[in-house]
Amino acid sequence: MAKEAAIATSTSLDFESFKTEVLNDFRIACISREASLLGRKEVLTGKAKFGIFGDGKELAQIALAKQFQNGDFRSGYYRDQTLMMAIDQLTVQQYFAGLYAHTDVKAEPQSAGRQMGGHYSTRNLDDQGNWKNLMAQKNSSADISPTGGQMPRLLGLAQASKIYREHPTLKDLEAFKKFSNGGNEVAFGTIGDASTSEGPFWETINAAGVLQVPMVMSVWDDGYGISVPREFQTTKGSISEALAGMQRTKDKNGYEIFVTRGWDYAHLCETYEKAVKIAREQHVPVLIHVKEVNQPQGHSTSGSHERYKSKERLQWETDFDCINKFQEWILSFSDKGISIATEDELNAIRDEAKKSVRSEKNAAWSAFVDDIKQDLSDAIRLMKAVAAESPKSAVISAEVSALEKAFEPIRRDVMTSTRKVLRIVRDEKTASKNALGAWIKKQLSNNADRYGSHLHSESDRSALKIESVAPKYDGSETMDDGRIILRDNYRKIFEKYPEALIFGEDAGKIGGVNQSLEGMQDEFGTLRVSDTGIRECTIIGQGIGMAMRGLRPIAEIQYLDYLLYAIQVMSDDLSTVHYRTKGGQKAPLIISTRGHRLEGIWHSGSPMGMIVNSIRGMHVCVPRNMTKAAGFYNLLMAADEPGLVIEPLNGYRTKERVPTNLGEFKIPLGVPEIVSEGSDLTLVSYGSTFNLCEVAAKQLSELGISVELIDVQTLLPFDIDHLICESVAKTNRLLIVDEDVSSGATGYMLDKIMVEQGAYYHLDSAPQTLSAKDHRPAYGSDGDYFSKPSVDDIVEKVYGMMNEADPKKYPSMY
Ligand SMILES: Cc1ncc(C[n+]2csc(CCOP(=O)(O)OP(=O)(O)O)c2C)c(N)n1
Ligand SMILES: [Mg+2]
Numbered sequence: 001m002a003k004e005a006a007i008a009t010s011t012s013l014d015f016e017s018f019k020t021e022v023l024n025d026f027r028i029a030c031i032s033r034e035a036s037l038l039g040r041k042e043v044l045t046g047k048a049k050f051g052i053f054g055d056g057k058e059l060a061q062i063a064l065a066k067q068f069q070n071g072d073f074r075s076g077y078y079r080d081q082t083l084m085m086a087i088d089q090l091t092v093q094q095y096f097a098g099l100y101a102h103t104d105v106k107a108e109p110q111s112a113g114r115q116m117g118g119h120y121s122t123r124n125l126d127d128q129g130n131w132k133n134l135m136a137q138k139n140s141s142a143d144i145s146p147t148g149g150q151m152p153r154l155l156g157l158a159q160a161s162k163i164y165r166e167h168p169t170l171k172d173l174e175a176f177k178k179f180s181n182g183g184n185e186v187a188f189g190t191i192g193d194a195s196t197s198e199g200p201f202w203e204t205i206n207a208a209g210v211l212q213v214p215m216v217m218s219v220w221d222d223g224y225g226i227s228v229p230r231e232f233q234t235t236k237g238s239i240s241e242a243l244a245g246m247q248r249t250k251d252k253n254g255y256e257i258f259v260t261r262g263w264d265y266a267h268l269c270e271t272y273e274k275a276v277k278i279a280r281e282q283h284v285p286v287l288i289h290v291k292e293v294n295q296p297q298g299h300s301t302s303g304s305h306e307r308y309k310s311k312e313r314l315q316w317e318t319d320f321d322c323i324n325k326f327q328e329w330i331l332s333f334s335d336k337g338i339s340i341a342t343e344d345e346l347n348a349i350r351d352e353a354k355k356s357v358r359s360e361k362n363a364a365w366s367a368f369v370d371d372i373k374q375d376l377s378d379a380i381r382l383m384k385a386v387a388a389e390s391p392k393s394a395v396i397s398a399e400v401s402a403l404e405k406a407f408e409p410i411r412r413d414v415m416t417s418t419r420k421v422l423r424i425v426r427d428e429k430t431a432s433k434n435a436l437g438a439w440i441k442k443q444l445s446n447n448a449d450r451y452g453s454h455l456h457s458e459s460d461r462s463a464l465k466i467e468s469v470a471p472k473y474d475g476s477e478t479m480d481d482g483r484i485i486l487r488d489n490y491r492k493i494f495e496k497y498p499e500a501l502i503f504g505e506d507a508g509k510i511g512g513v514n515q516s517l518e519g520m521q522d523e524f525g526t527l528r529v530s531d532t533g534i535r536e537c538t539i540i541g542q543g544i545g546m547a548m549r550g551l552r553p554i555a556e557i558q559y560l561d562y563l564l565y566a567i568q569v570m571s572d573d574l575s576t577v578h579y580r581t582k583g584g585q586k587a588p589l590i591i592s593t594r595g596h597r598l599e600g601i602w603h604s605g606s607p608m609g610m611i612v613n614s615i616r617g618m619h620v621c622v623p624r625n626m627t628k629a630a631g632f633y634n635l636l637m638a639a640d641e642p643g644l645v646i647e648p649l650n651g652y653r654t655k656e657r658v659p660t661n662l663g664e665f666k667i668p669l670g671v672p673e674i675v676s677e678g679s680d681l682t683l684v685s686y687g688s689t690f691n692l693c694e695v696a697a698k699q700l701s702e703l704g705i706s707v708e709l710i711d712v713q714t715l716l717p718f719d720i721d722h723l724i725c726e727s728v729a730k731t732n733r734l735l736i737v738d739e740d741v742s743s744g745a746t747g748y749m750l751d752k753i754m755v756e757q758g759a760y761y762h763l764d765s766a767p768q769t770l771s772a773k774d775h776r777p778a779y780g781s782d783g784d785y786f787s788k789p790s791v792d793d794i795v796e797k798v799y800g801m802m803n804e805a806d807p808k809k810y811p812s813m814y
Helices: 003-009 015-044 058-065 081-086 092-100 151-166 199-211 265-282 311-319 322-336 343-389 393-405 411-424 431-452 482-496 520-524 536-547 560-572 574-580 608-614 626-638 687-702 723-731 745-756 780-787 791-805
Strands: 073-075 187-192 215-220 256-261 286-291 479-481 500-504 529-531 552-556 590-595 619-621 643-648 655-657 673-676 681-685 707-711 714-716 734-737 768-770
Touching (some): 015 058, 015 092, 015 343, 058 215, 058 265, 058 322, 081 092, 092 343, 151 187, 151 199, 151 215, 151 536, 199 215, 199 536, 215 265, 265 286, 265 322, 322 343, 343 393, 343 411, 343 431, 393 411, 411 431, 479 482, 482 500, 482 520, 482 626, 500 536, 520 529, 536 552, 536 560, 536 574, 536 590, 560 574, 560 590, 560 608, 590 626, 608 619, 608 714, 619 626, 626 643, 643 687, 673 687, 681 687, 681 723, 681 791, 687 707, 687 734, 687 791, 707 723, 723 734, 723 745, 734 745, 734 791, 768 791
Parallel strands (some): 073 187, 187 215, 215 286, 256 286, 500 529, 500 552, 590 643, 619 643, 681 734, 734 768
Antiparallel strands (some): 479 655, 619 714, 673 707
16 A cells, blocks of 8 residues: 555544554554563463464554544454553553463453453453443453354444434433443454354354444454364355455445455555444444464464464465564655654664563563462461471471472462361361461462352342342232233333343244234334344344443343253353453343243253253243243343343243232242142242142142142252252152253252252152153153153152152052
8 A cells, every 4th residue: 555545544644643653553563462472481481371362463453443442342352462452451461460360350350360361351340340431441342262252242242332323212311321422332343264164253244234233343364273274264265255245235235345464554554444434433334354464473372383384374474474564664664755763763662562571571470479479478387387386297397398499389389288288287286277277268268259259240239139029919810811911021121221122033023922022112112122033142142242331131032942052152151251350341131031841842942951050150040930030030130140031931821910010029039939838748840840740739639748849930049048958857858840851950959959958968768850851852742741741740759759658658559
């Protein structure tokens, strides 16, 4: 590109300002590069465990950063250090703190040491868990490692701008000014060329084109995904060619697609300026294919690129090193008698970058080590005191001196030594032993905070702190279909929360396949109640991104069976966001679906064991009827964390009493309901099988068996106050019933009740479980009968347990 044009595109800056800007960009590029080079050394010398760096991607990110405004969001991946530095959201010291896994959030604000280096984020919540003013800062959603995993949420981050621009009331409400200024914010996505092979990439790209959201998608195309070249990844070996059909035309919406090169500073700047303007002003998604991006150090510290790159390609990495190219470009100005800088001046910038990065790295290391030093000196002092009082002082002293001599000891070394010493003196009764034991306990608790806090909200709006409100009834015993209770409850939610949105397959125009949203779109508009494509993964992504920008989305997944398409993003992204930022970000998304019963292999699923084990960090509600479901929605709306509500599929047309306080009553989480009291056996279930248990309990009472019937109501959290254990203490027998596979959610519940709650102590019979068959349920009512627990199965299972206990009273049936 011509130099004059480059100057002109720089938003008509005068030459001095232009020069300053260019040199500042050069400086950032050099600093970032030095951080990559030194970062690799830190890993190779053992000071950090793993390194993955942004070398070679500097220029494109600097060009992008120029267009990044306050309120904008990034959803990217591990190569984006330069972007984070250029938008002032990452210092070099913080960068190294991340590499070392410094657990102090002040030193390492990205994740407080929880994530590998190279995983970036901004702190969007204050210390109390409340939203900061996101319009006063540049924002990055927290990265995750699965390649392409940043894509679904990117869709929602971009869609939030559209909602804020087009929503009839939100833009005028003071409370939402911290999230948007009339929807002018852009969501910037970044991805590597190889990761565009992932399904979530294509799903997101298509959905953003359909939705027409302000998303600027950059592909850093360095030609490799670790060792696998682009030709094995992408049709035509080019993502922009493969996506060319998405290009918008005069009459049809679509994408604006740009192609540029990773070493061409002027063209990059020009491209980003044009591209972002289109996205920001017109809400049109944009793809920027940045080709010819370098990878000077190869993929990561896990291997060397000499193993798989040709000599020519390795030579190209040097010849087209983007910083060298940038330097050439700067120097070429002098041909025309205008000078940005001389070679000496540029070399001075490089030298200065080297020095400053080294000194910031040293500062990060000192801060990291200092944090551990205190623990180390306390541990040594306490162990020495133990040695002084113990007859085994020789072996303890050896342990102490090994720790004293250890090279760069970490917390694990300190803990291992102290715990070993405590074991050595386990039979001694000395004050020093007690002091050491107390100190170890305190350390375990401190480290539980360092490494284990913030899986859930710790704010005032934690779901566990929201007060429950019982459904009220006016005594008229009005009954209606479950779906009507849900629908009318949704209406109340939508009136109360202007930021509430619901979307999913068939959720809009027809009001859901079960009519639980009937008429909602007419009443609240297509922006708030909308149909989506068939794309469960990005329906959740829409929800995550919008929830990160102050909206309250309810993402509809048509059937529980299809949640599997979304489980990856729920597990990797949604469930971990609060934890992986140590409370720096949240996404209070509600996911609504329906499952259990019905018929056929893919319309009757209840894979609850898989679900509860993959989404720790979320709440999982398994209501047995729609009043309960509505109560969970109301509670989750008042809270600030994500939850999944699984409505019982066969409950939409079942009549229920209609509460008078729709939208207000709230069912607490983690509190089972003892639906009927009994003395012979505790029968535990949830959702649709609970209703079968209720029928079975009546039949059992005719057989002279008194069952205490408990609905667990939520699987995550599970029975916080151990009510089930109390029940078992009374009945001394336990049967758990559900329609997951064997050892699925029944195995989970059994562990909770027996191990965590200690109910084994009260048992007179072996605890039992009754679940569905391990095959998927066959179609039709007979398929259901022979695949899932029936009332007969439940009755006979309970009866069998009683027969074993008292065969005289309960003679064998078979
Ligand atoms: C889902 C998933 N599969 C595999 C990996 C392992 N992995 C990490 S990076 C990477 C290559 C990604 O290449 P590309 O997207 O081109 O990004 P680049 O590293 O080249 O910038 C792979 C396969 C992963 N992190 N996630
Ligand atoms: Mg690549």
